Amino acid sequence: MIKKEVRKAVLPAAGLGTRFLPATKASPKEMLPIVDKPMIQYAVEEAERCGIKEFIVITGKNKRSIEDHFDSAMELEESLKKKGKNSLLNEVQRLDHLHFAYIRQRAPLGLGHAILCSKPFVKKEPFAVLLSDDIIDPDDNLFGEMLKCYRRYQSSVLALQRVPKETIHRYGAISGVEIRKNIFKINDLIEKPKPSQAPSNIAIIGRYILTPDIFHFLESVIPGKDGEIQLTDALKSLLKKLPIYGYLFEGRRYDAGDKVGFLEATVELALKNPEVKKPFREYLLSLKQRLNPR
Numbered sequence: 001m002i003k004k005e006v007r008k009a010v011l012p013a014a015g016l017g018t019r020f021l022p023a024t025k026a027s028p029k030e031m032l033p034i035v036d037k038p039m040i041q042y043a044v045e046e047a048e049r050c051g052i053k054e055f056i057v058i059t060g061k062n063k064r065s066i067e068d069h070f071d072s073a074m075e076l077e078e079s080l081k082k083k084g085k086n087s088l089l090n091e092v093q094r095l096d097h098l099h100f101a102y103i104r105q106r107a108p109l110g111l112g113h114a115i116l117c118s119k120p121f122v123k124k125e126p127f128a129v130l131l132s133d134d135i136i137d138p139d140d141n142l143f144g145e146m147l148k149c150y151r152r153y154q155s156s157v158l159a160l161q162r163v164p165k166e167t168i169h170r171y172g173a174i175s176g177v178e179i180r181k182n183i184f185k186i187n188d189l190i191e192k193p194k195p196s197q198a199p200s201n202i203a204i205i206g207r208y209i210l211t212p213d214i215f216h217f218l219e220s221v222i223p224g225k226d227g228e229i230q231l232t233d234a235l236k237s238l239l240k241k242l243p244i245y246g247y248l249f250e251g252r253r254y255d256a257g258d259k260v261g262f263l264e265a266t267v268e269l270a271l272k273n274p275e276v277k278k279p280f281r282e283y284l285l286s287l288k289q290r291l292n293p294r
């Protein structure tokens with residue numbers, strides 16, 4: 001069997017972002033900034049650190065600014081150059097070596113449908129999917145570990161994380177056997193289970209490495225009541241034919257698609273940002289004192 005490397009990453013970004021309305025009425029959720037970078041850039045940089053250079057962004061209505069963000073900005077770059085603002089210029093040009101393709105999802109018919117839209121670009125290669133509203137701490141190497149797992153088993157790999165049982169209904173949950181430290185062979189998946197019916201508190205989070213077999217199963221998914229094509233349904237069908245593995249992530253993930261998670265990401269990533277960490281920490285300490293005066 002010829003071993004194929006993962007070279008492409010799909011970034012679904014066509015959702016409506018209703019939890020952030022009215023901010024997302026005319027602007028993409030994926031462009032909301034955490035400190036000084038839009039959410040989607042964290043996902044791009046995470047994949048880029050592991051050698052991915054080709055990105056396929058699934059966009060929809062009101063998502064033009066994503067294309068502009070990853071494009072050159074001649075006037076801005078000229079002006080930064082003239083003013084000698086070289087570090088800002090480097091920052092703006094840092095991702096210029098990457099290639100971006102954009103595909104419109106005509107209607108937000110679910111994550112599974114968004115991924116299916118990438119089929120003509122992905123073709124017959126294994127590929128990654130990164131959801132930009134799950135932000136992984138840049139000091140953790142979840143994606144690198146998933147790639148190692150893919151290379152070892154040449155099968156689809158899901159990112160997993162233990163979550164409090166009472167929140168498992170927000171995720172897909174798995175049952176499986178831990179075959180090596182943090183690596184699970186998956187036996188079953190269930191989308192958004194009631195906590196009493198969940199097979200475990202191990203949730204699927206927003207990073208996937210998928211073999212192109214998934215497209216066939218996505219094409220066969222019957223849309224749910226809401227008309228959406230769920231990725232979990234296709235993964236369940238895939239699992240009947242081929243093995244699926246999971247990598248249990250024990251680092252820091254922010255669910256930035258949710259307001260509180262977004263605020264947590266902002267605070268914690270600001271505390272790591274060289275430019276603002278010192279004054280921001282001082283502000284937080286003074287805030288703590290104001291909230292809990294002795």
Ligand code: UTP
Pocket residue numbers: 012013014015016017018019020029030058105107108109110111113114131132133257
């Ligand atoms: P979410 O489940 O967070 O949905 O999608 P959403 O529409 O973005 O946000 P809410 O729940 O209404 O607040 C997870 C990821 O999948 C993409 C989203 O853009 C997001 O990055 N997605 C979702 C699509 O690309 N297409 C879809 O049809 C649905």
